[in-house]
Amino acid sequence: MAQVETATEQAGRDWSDMTGRLTAPLEYYRAEDAEILFVTMGSMCGTARQAVDRLRENGVAAGLLKVRLFRPLPIETLRDALAGVPCAIVLDRNYSPGMGGVLHQEIQAALFGVQNPPRLHGLLAGVGGVNVSVEDIEKLAHDYRNAAQSMQPIWVTRRMEKIEYKDEGKFCSGHVACAGCAEALSMRVILNEVGDDAVGVVAPSCSAVILGGHPMSAAKIPVLHGTLESAAASASGIKRALKAQGRDDTTVLCLAGDGGTYDIGLQALSSAAERNEDILYICFDNEGYMNTGGQKSSSTPSKAVTGSTPLGKTTRKKNMIEILAAHRIPYIATTSPSHLSDMAAKIKKAKTIRGTKVIFVLIPCLPGWGVADNAAVKTARLGVESGVFPLFEVENGVDYTMTVAQKTKPIDGYLALQKRYRSLDDTGRAELQAEVDDTWARLIERAGQAG
Ligand SMILES: Cc1ncc(C[n+]2csc(CCOP(=O)(O)OP(=O)(O)O)c2C)c(N)n1
Ligand code: SF4
Ligand SMILES: [Mg+2]
Numbered sequence: 001m002a003q004v005e006t007a008t009e010q011a012g013r014d015w016s017d018m019t020g021r022l023t024a025p026l027e028y029y030r031a032e033d034a035e036i037l038f039v040t041m042g043s044m045c046g047t048a049r050q051a052v053d054r055l056r057e058n059g060v061a062a063g064l065l066k067v068r069l070f071r072p073l074p075i076e077t078l079r080d081a082l083a084g085v086p087c088a089i090v091l092d093r094n095y096s097p098g099m100g101g102v103l104h105q106e107i108q109a110a111l112f113g114v115q116n117p118p119r120l121h122g123l124l125a126g127v128g129g130v131n132v133s134v135e136d137i138e139k140l141a142h143d144y145r146n147a148a149q150s151m152q153p154i155w156v157t158r159r160m161e162k163i164e165y166k167d168e169g170k171f172c173s174g175h176v177a178c179a180g181c182a183e184a185l186s187m188r189v190i191l192n193e194v195g196d197d198a199v200g201v202v203a204p205s206c207s208a209v210i211l212g213g214h215p216m217s218a219a220k221i222p223v224l225h226g227t228l229e230s231a232a233a234s235a236s237g238i239k240r241a242l243k244a245q246g247r248d249d250t251t252v253l254c255l256a257g258d259g260g261t262y263d264i265g266l267q268a269l270s271s272a273a274e275r276n277e278d279i280l281y282i283c284f285d286n287e288g289y290m291n292t293g294g295q296k297s298s299s300t301p302s303k304a305v306t307g308s309t310p311l312g313k314t315t316r317k318k319n320m321i322e323i324l325a326a327h328r329i330p331y332i333a334t335t336s337p338s339h340l341s342d343m344a345a346k347i348k349k350a351k352t353i354r355g356t357k358v359i360f361v362l363i364p365c366l367p368g369w370g371v372a373d374n375a376a377v378k379t380a381r382l383g384v385e386s387g388v389f390p391l392f393e394v395e396n397g398v399d400y401t402m403t404v405a406q407k408t409k410p411i412d413g414y415l416a417l418q419k420r421y422r423s424l425d426d427t428g429r430a431e432l433q434a435e436v437d438d439t440w441a442r443l444i445e446r447a448g449q450a451g
Contacts, residue, residue, distance in 0.1 A: 005074045025069035026077050030056060034063030036145045037082070037118065038137070040091040041067045041103060044126065046413075048091065051137035062141055067103060075110045082111060087145050088118035091137070092153070093126040100124065100153025108151070122153040131381065133408055168192050175218035177210040180373035182337035182380060183284050183363045184210055189340050190253075190282060190361075191219055193347035198251040199238055200224065203231035203265060205257030206291045206365075207284055221253070228264045231256045232272040235279040243278075251351060254281040258299035259289045262318050269358075273327040276355040280347075283358065286365035287317070294368040301388075302435060303428050304420045306368070312423070316435065321360070321394060328397035329356040336362045336391060338381035342403055346393070362389045370419020382414040387440040392447065400447040407440050 005025050012023040030052050031037055038048045045066045055062035065081055065088075067073075082088055092101025099105050104122025111117045121144045126132040140156060170191035177184035183206055200223040202208045211219050226234040235254040242250045256265055261283040272279060288306050289295040296306040298318040305312050324332050331353050335343040343361070350357040364371050364379035371379050383389040387407030394400050411433050415421040424432070 001072050004072050005069065005077070008069050023068060025067075025074045026081060027066040027068060028081070029064040029066065031063030031065055031081075033061055034085060035061040036087045036089065036141055037063045037065055037085045038089050038091060038141075039065045039067065039082075039103065039107060040093075041070065042093065044091050044093055044132065047132060047134055048137055050134045051141070054134060054138055055141055060141060060145070070103075070106075073106050073110060078107065078110050079114050082107070082118050083114050084116050085118040087121070089121045089123060089140060089144055091123055091125045091132075091140075093124075093132075095124055095127050095153075104153055119147070119149040121147065121150065123156045124153050125156050127155075131385075133385075135408070166192075168195075170195070170220045172218045172220065175210050176212065177206070178366050178373070180366055180376055181206075181210070181363075182376035183207065183286070183361075185340075185377070186284070186335075186337045186343065186361045186363065187211075187218075187255075189343050190347055191221070193344050194221070194251050194253050194280070194351065196221065197247075197249060198253050199242070201226050201231050201235040201238060201252065201254045203254075203256035203260035204228045204291075205255075205260055205284065206286070207255040207257065209291055211255075228260050230268050231260055231265050232277070232279065232281060233268040235281070236272045236275070236277040239278050252279045254279055256281070256283055257290070257297075258283060258285045258287060259297040261285075262299045262320050263297050270323075270327065273324060273329045273356045273358070276329060278354050279356060280350050281356065281358045283320075283360045284363050285360050286363040286368055288365065288368050290365045290368040294365075301432075303424055303432055304369075305423065306420065312428070319439075324358055325394050325397040327356075329358065330354070330396055331357040332359070332394040332397075333357075334360045334362070334389065334391050334393075334403075336380045336384050336389060338377050338384055339391060339404070342391060364418070368420075370422070371417055375417050379414065379417045382409065382417065385409045386411045386414045386436065388414055388436050390440060390443055392443065400443065402444070402447045405444075405447075411436055 008025050016022040029049055040048055048064050052062045052064050090104040090107055092103050094102055096102050101122050101124050171188040198221045200221050202223055202225050211217050217223055231254050235252045239252040285299055287300045288297050293307055295308040296313055300306055300313045301317040303312040321332055331350050333346045335346055362380050362383055364376045366373050384391055386409040391403035
């Protein structure tokens, strides 16, 4: 056991000779003259590194000590690293009941008897999968840099988003979506907001499979299963028929996938939009033809591997929002299952508007994207936070309003959760990042111009 630290150091040097990437039991980032040193492990380090950069840009001498070897803990090296540092903040994404964060406890014990130890703070951050952002860590530096040391661990994470949401039971259990599918979750919110006075038109897609046919449908509103080409046309006809019966207030809800929206149903949708038919059209955008086995659609983004693009798609995702905006329809919005209150609010708003409303919902598809069955919402959240799938509204084709106005993360975390990008090299990743940055900049410009 006593030799593990030395052996790990040697293995790290050998690895560095072969790859140029240094790994060591303890790794330092901008730590030389740090007056405040973050100490953490694992995935928290990437976020902490960015926070250190931002703090340094703003004149705070922050640094990071990454603990790679936890058992056995490299105690002497740790003691040397921390002696003389004015303030150390241990970030634990774990909780040992009765004790607190395990790294904090170990470091507290390791520092026993050290001359000139740091003021140590043990912060429990991100426990239970709660997101910890760069801004959160920056704020912790400001909150704790001058605070007196506390022996007790401190819970610091933001509360989980509390969703003010009352499920009206418009979407029944027993549906056949893949377990963990974010489309089923979104469907629940959408049907809830649309209410009883509605008629649905569903294009062949996962939503058609999820809802199923009469009398076993999971939706509590009447649903017409249309063709892939004609969902918007069918919805237009139904709306006109209802209007002729004096049921002008009945919502006609069209549910389609991206294949049925960007490709095969585009002609009917464009015609309906040009006529400004009074329909609420939802596109569940899972970026491919998923219920037929995961082929690419024109919504599939660059470089994503699908059943029909085994080496990655070579063209960009079609910008359907701008195409629809060019029709000057009253309302277009993007939504995500990671932001359910926002989704509900946009459906509610769309219901009050007469004319064609189109709402896109980001759906990370579990088998299609190679996402773990508990990670659809997390993936969607990272899609929003990295600006891959910005949340915004376009009114009358010209007024752009950002719902989430900041892009706070690089795309790496979003890509890492998906197998469809697993063969992407650094060059490909950089190209994709550049594409996202470019699209984001244009969007912000539009939103700015509108304001
Ligand atoms: C004209 C036509 N072509 C092909 C099909 C077969 N088909 C049924 S659903 C589907 C995939 C639709 O993909 P998308 O709209 O993205 O929905 P998802 O399955 O991804 O939810 C296809 C190709 C069809 N029904 N009609
Ligand atoms: S294939 Fe994808 S979108 Fe369709 S039900 Fe499964 S997870 Fe949901
Ligand atoms: Mg699809």
